[in-house]
Amino acid sequence: MAKVRKRTLPSGKTVWLADYTDVSGQRRFKQFDKKSVADDWLTKVKRDVQLGTHVADSTSLTVKEAATVWLGRCADAGLERSTRDAYKQHVDLHIVPFLGLKKLSQIGTPTVHAFADELVKEGRSAAMVKRVIRSLGAIFVEARRRGSVATNPVSDARVKVGERRKSTRPEIPSKQELRVIIGAATGKHRALMLTALFAGLRASELRGLRWSCVDLKKGVVSVRERVDAWGEVGAPKSAAGERDVPLAPIAINALKEHRLATPNGPDGLVFPSAEGTPLNHQNIINRIWNPLQIAAGLFTLDPERTDDDGNPVKVAKYNFHALRHAAASLFIEQKLSPKRVQTLMGHSSITVTFDTYGHLFEDADADQTAVAEIEARLLQ
Known part of the structure; x- marks a missing residue:
């Protein structure tokens, strides 16, 4: 029977010993300095033992x-x-x-x-x-x-960390900047840039794209694989990542030209490296995307760094993911439904779509019309 009893240690100190039997029938003890604390603890333990959720400290994992x-x-x-x-x-x-x-x-x-x-x-x-x-x-x-602990203390925690509120809106190139990017995208990497812009594929999906998943007649790209940061080929990030995305005519034409100029390697990659392997992500950024932006005038100057000639280093304005954001913004501008945008972008849930692009679905004129109608109906 569970109970709390007084005990005097050899040192002469008085303590209180909680004595109980766990769910496996093993007799256990725990020592406390105060009887009230021992009583409260034992009450909780007896409840947990009855529920079959108690785990003794001596058997608990670290x-x-x-x-x-x-x-x-x-x-x-x-x-x-x-x-x-x-x-x-x-x-x-x-x-x-x-x-x-x-x-x-x-x-x-x-x-x-x-x-x-x-x-x-x-x-x-x-x-x-x-x-x-x-x-x-x-x-x-x-x-x-696994039955190694009775409760999850984190689920009841309300951790609030002080942090100045930052804008969660993604940085998206303007239409004028996109036109400049399209004009600057020439040569063997033009198809990569236009596919990223008009289809909104993730960099990993572009790196894993195969010709067998590109239908140039129908103008559709089927996302079925991706290549991660270690060059390993696998399925998209989620089930929603597997999708069919329509291509703009300019992207289709660029892919046709690219198809004729690109040797068909053993893996059939649309955008392979010179060795026929998936492009390295950092090489896309440092050797293709950033130089393209700088050549197009889309850069800022870093006053703390200088090049070999002593001039401030030019820093590309946007990260590569900005092309994906641009694609989403263009889909939304064409009045595609949020659900359709979610599908085309391969988002795992509509919540992701709204959290990222919700502000782009706003219609200020429609809002003004709506509140005007509310006023009219209220006062009529």
């Missing part, structure tokens, strides 16, 4: 051990290598140094809040703190699934 189990689960689930690497960094650089030796059963919501505060104090950014806390929550979810 956070480090549970994190290892979670990372293994991520690998078994087939998560992308980049995602797994990011999770491992969260564990190795942020979670284990602070919480690694603690038992899961000893961590409560206050501990989670204290951990978040400590991360901020140690210089982690607000965004990083939020990502690390999410990973810690995932560790507890997996541990709870």
Whole structure:
């Protein structure tokens, strides 16, 4: 029978011993300095034992051990290598140094809040703190699934990290800038630039695109594969990533010319490297995209860096993903429905579409007309 009893240690100190039997019939004890604390703890333990969720501290995994189990689960689930690497960094650089030796059963919501505060104090950014806390929550979810912990203290935590509000709207080239980019896109990389702009494919999808997935007669690109940062070919980021995207006539013509000029390698890639392998992502940025922008006059000057002639270094204005944002903005301008835009962009949910491009669906004139009609109906 569970009870709290007084005990005098050899040192003469008086403590209170919580005595109970766990779900497996094993008798267990825990020592406290105050009887009230022991009583409260034992009340909670008795409830957890009845529910079959209690895990004794002596048998509980440490956070480090549970994190290892979670990372293994991520690998078994087939998560992308980049995602797994990011999770491992969260564990190795942020979670284990602070919480690694603690038992899961000893961590409560206050501990989670204290951990978040400590991360901020140690210089982690607000965004990083939020990502690390999410990973810690995932560790507890997996541990709870395996019966290694009774509760998930992260689910009840409300971590608020002070950070000045930043605009979440993506940077999108103007139409004039897009026309300049189209004009500057010449030679063997013109088809790559125009496909990125008018189809809105991700860089990884462009690198993994095969001729077997390009129908130049119908003017459609079928996204079925992608190449990750390590050159590994795989399925798109999500099921929604598999999609058929229409091509603009200018992109079709560029691809036709590119098809005639590009040797058909063993992998049938549309945009292969000189060796016939997938293009390296950094090479696309540094050897194709950035030089194209600078040649087109789309750059800023970095006063803190100079080139070999002592002139400020020219920094390209947009990242490559800006072409994908531009494609989405052009789809929306043509009054495509949000659901259709989601499909063409390969977003996993309509929420992603609205979070990224919601402001582009706004119609100020329609809003003014609507409020005018509301006023008229109210006052008539």
